[in-house]
Amino acid sequence: MKLKASFLAFLTMATILFGVYVFTKSEQQQYQEKVRAEVLGQLRASQARLEGGLHSRLFLEKGLIAFILTHLEMDPQHKITQEEVNRFGAEFMPQLSGINNFSLIQNNKITHIYPLDGNEKMIGIDLSLLPDQNKTLQQVIESRSMIIAGPIQLIEGGVGLISRTPIYWTPQGKTEAVYWGQVSLALSQDRLFAEAGLYDQSSMLKFAIRGRDGLGKEGGVFWGEEGVFLDNPVIVNVKVANGLWQLAAVPTKGWERHSPAFIWIWLIGGFLAICSAALVWFLIYSREVQTSLHCSEESLIESEEQFRQMFTKQEVIMYLVDPETYDILDANEAAQKFYGYSLEKFKQMKITHLNLLSIDEIRDVLAKAFQEKSGQWEFKHRLANGEIRDVEVRMTLIGLRTKQFFFIIAHDISERKKTEERLRYVTFHDSLTGLYARSYFEEEIRRLDIRRSGSVGLMVCDLDGLKLVNDTLGHESGDQMLINAANIFKNSFRDSDVVSRVGGDEFVVIMENITREHMEEACERLKNGIRLNNESNQDVPVSLSIGFAISSGPSMTMRELFKEADNNMYREKLHRGQKARSAIVQKVVNLLAARDFIIDGHGDRLQDMVSNLAKSVGLSERKISDMRLLAQFHDIGKVGIAEKILMKEEPLTPAEAMEMRRHCEIGQRIALSAPDLTSIADWILKHQEWWDGTGYPLGIAGEDIPIECRILAIADAYDAMTNDRPYRKAMSHEKAMKELKRCAGTQFDPELIEKFCEIMKACDEKR
Numbered sequence: 001m002k003l004k005a006s007f008l009a010f011l012t013m014a015t016i017l018f019g020v021y022v023f024t025k026s027e028q029q030q031y032q033e034k035v036r037a038e039v040l041g042q043l044r045a046s047q048a049r050l051e052g053g054l055h056s057r058l059f060l061e062k063g064l065i066a067f068i069l070t071h072l073e074m075d076p077q078h079k080i081t082q083e084e085v086n087r088f089g090a091e092f093m094p095q096l097s098g099i100n101n102f103s104l105i106q107n108n109k110i111t112h113i114y115p116l117d118g119n120e121k122m123i124g125i126d127l128s129l130l131p132d133q134n135k136t137l138q139q140v141i142e143s144r145s146m147i148i149a150g151p152i153q154l155i156e157g158g159v160g161l162i163s164r165t166p167i168y169w170t171p172q173g174k175t176e177a178v179y180w181g182q183v184s185l186a187l188s189q190d191r192l193f194a195e196a197g198l199y200d201q202s203s204m205l206k207f208a209i210r211g212r213d214g215l216g217k218e219g220g221v222f223w224g225e226e227g228v229f230l231d232n233p234v235i236v237n238v239k240v241a242n243g244l245w246q247l248a249a250v251p252t253k254g255w256e257r258h259s260p261a262f263i264w265i266w267l268i269g270g271f272l273a274i275c276s277a278a279l280v281w282f283l284i285y286s287r288e289v290q291t292s293l294h295c296s297e298e299s300l301i302e303s304e305e306q307f308r309q310m311f312t313k314q315e316v317i318m319y320l321v322d323p324e325t326y327d328i329l330d331a332n333e334a335a336q337k338f339y340g341y342s343l344e345k346f347k348q349m350k351i352t353h354l355n356l357l358s359i360d361e362i363r364d365v366l367a368k369a370f371q372e373k374s375g376q377w378e379f380k381h382r383l384a385n386g387e388i389r390d391v392e393v394r395m396t397l398i399g400l401r402t403k404q405f406f407f408i409i410a411h412d413i414s415e416r417k418k419t420e421e422r423l424r425y426v427t428f429h430d431s432l433t434g435l436y437a438r439s440y441f442e443e444e445i446r447r448l449d450i451r452r453s454g455s456v457g458l459m460v461c462d463l464d465g466l467k468l469v470n471d472t473l474g475h476e477s478g479d480q481m482l483i484n485a486a487n488i489f490k491n492s493f494r495d496s497d498v499v500s501r502v503g504g505d506e507f508v509v510i511m512e513n514i515t516r517e518h519m520e521e522a523c524e525r526l527k528n529g530i531r532l533n534n535e536s537n538q539d540v541p542v543s544l545s546i547g548f549a550i551s552s553g554p555s556m557t558m559r560e561l562f563k564e565a566d567n568n569m570y571r572e573k574l575h576r577g578q579k580a581r582s583a584i585v586q587k588v589v590n591l592l593a594a595r596d597f598i599i600d601g602h603g604d605r606l607q608d609m610v611s612n613l614a615k616s617v618g619l620s621e622r623k624i625s626d627m628r629l630l631a632q633f634h635d636i637g638k639v640g641i642a643e644k645i646l647m648k649e650e651p652l653t654p655a656e657a658m659e660m661r662r663h664c665e666i667g668q669r670i671a672l673s674a675p676d677l678t679s680i681a682d683w684i685l686k687h688q689e690w691w692d693g694t695g696y697p698l699g700i701a702g703e704d705i706p707i708e709c710r711i712l713a714i715a716d717a718y719d720a721m722t723n724d725r726p727y728r729k730a731m732s733h734e735k736a737m738k739e740l741k742r743c744a745g746t747q748f749d750p751e752l753i754e755k756f757c758e759i760m761k762a763c764d765e766k767r
Helices: 002-074 080-095 132-145 189-195 224-230 262-275 281-313 332-340 359-372 414-428 438-451 466-473 473-493 516-536 558-595 602-616 622-631 636-640 654-662 665-672 675-686 705-723 734-744 751-767
Strands: 099-106 108-113 147-151 159-169 178-187 204-209 220-226 234-240 242-251 316-321 328-331 374-382 389-401 403-412 456-465 498-501 507-511 544-551
Touching: 002 080, 002 099, 002 159, 002 178, 002 189, 002 204, 002 242, 002 389, 002 403, 002 414, 080 099, 080 108, 080 414, 080 665, 099 189, 132 147, 132 159, 147 220, 147 359, 147 705, 159 374, 159 389, 204 224, 220 224, 224 242, 234 414, 242 414, 262 602, 316 332, 359 374, 359 403, 359 473, 374 602, 389 414, 414 438, 414 734, 438 507, 438 558, 456 473, 456 516, 466 636, 466 665, 473 498, 473 507, 473 705, 507 516, 516 751, 544 558, 602 705, 602 751, 622 675, 622 705, 636 665, 636 675, 654 665, 665 675, 675 705, 705 734, 705 751, 734 751
Parallel strands: none
Antiparallel strands: 099 108, 099 178, 147 159, 159 178, 204 220, 204 242, 234 242, 316 328, 316 403, 374 389, 389 403, 456 507, 456 544, 498 507
């Protein structure tokens, strides 16, 4: 009996001890999973802040590239100035802390930097001579994409991260992209990691990051203790431009090997094993197991309470959602403050009450997050006051007791999205006209080459005479001409049509799902808009050369379609180009009449004087006819000179005098564009040359100056002296003749002066 009792007692003890062992293993696993889930929750919050911080700062780099490409597309010869870089930096960089500086790199040398103060010594540094810098420099060129390198030793001192992106652009008329240089950002590693909470000692976690130069696991530990990765850490991947970082965390005091209930379970289990008797072993065992289960339950409750305290006090927006009913089960204080709802109100709401997506769209998002256990999205959420805010949401599926929930961390990214939208607008819109820029047009034709279905039409338009207007009336008039043309485009096409300014005077319209009949109707609407504009607008008339092409399927690439439309446009330009230029020249002539002295009889008086002097030296009737034209239009170039200079009563400054001298060259360009004035274009250029070679613009002398110009110079000088000017009163005939004789041999042809004196003396005798 004793042996049997002993056997039963031993069997009872062994059975109880084995049960205790199995139970503690299961309870320990649950406890460790709970602790790791808490660590993962904090790690996900740090990951979201780190990725968001990087993304918002790197968007500045994209905006800077768009800023440079816009200047290159508008004027390929434009040189970016430090002043332009300063304006860009002053507008966008103050909103993005943690950026030490940004710089532009050409030919491996730093050419511009912002802020310049304190960084002057970096201008001109050849990065190819610095091993760490040169490695990144070459990687960017070879990969043709953004690279985040580091941490490396910064040129300005200290250690930080470097983001570099190459700039490739396609000059007009070229098919291959050309390398321009690079944009570089120097990022403060400490600022980024501090914002992500990695220095927060209250988290009770030790963090470490590996993945130098974005190489992930292969990149080595570059921040924190390397031992963190050897201590079974919780790891999440942080996406960077050219790869991954791995962010790891472990509790500051290390992982607890046993749960708080471990010792109690073994003590109770051992007590049961020793004290149990063969006849009462089942009752004692059952009672002790229940006791141990109760302790385990209390431990789990305590662990959940710790999770709740962490959840409630976090400054990051957090809430729990039931994946089956979409009910919001809990929300921390940060969520209540951000959304403006109390906890009680939150518990009466579903996630669909916050999100502006449709129920079907939300269902698809949650189904994907449930399947993949986690995910990150950007949504628009409505607050209690009706305000719409942009939020970045990271969802993680976690288990509490026997049920699963979505643990959601949200970040308000409204300001970041506004900055991104401003930069996106700068990237894809022409700053002068508000139309889409060449960069957006390039994106559209790439998209259509990949996803095209149905017909696509391209209309290529060239603004006639823009260079002539810029050269003669100034860039302000040219800009107004472009703005008027843009307004015509906006009023002539559908909202779905993409109207882009792809060059200085070139516009392209993309129209999807269009027939030739509809394309021709669009052309007529455009031409009618031009006619109405020119009838109602006193500015320089708008004239467009138009060509279009239509593709019915993907057999023709968008580049080929553009080339066909461009060729059609140039055929029309050749056909009607002279007519368009004549209309613009006529406008210039009208402006000359309004601004100069033609209406006061200046032109008529000159025609009579040059005709008489030309006859006296034996010029032909054809020459005399051209001379009369020269007398009327020799100063046509003054339409391109500022009115404040033309009408200034005080003597001109040296700079103003240089500007005034440009009217000869401007006048020649206008005359060459007008068939009626082509014959006198060379005389207009040279009508301010002096006999002794000290005139302008060519500095020719003597008989190298056309006789027609020498005749005009005498008549023009006499008329100017004997009639009122803005800067002086008229002088007498006698004083004017004396002045002409004084300048014979220097300013004027001495022989022609004698002839002119004879003519004027004869006129006096007749009077």
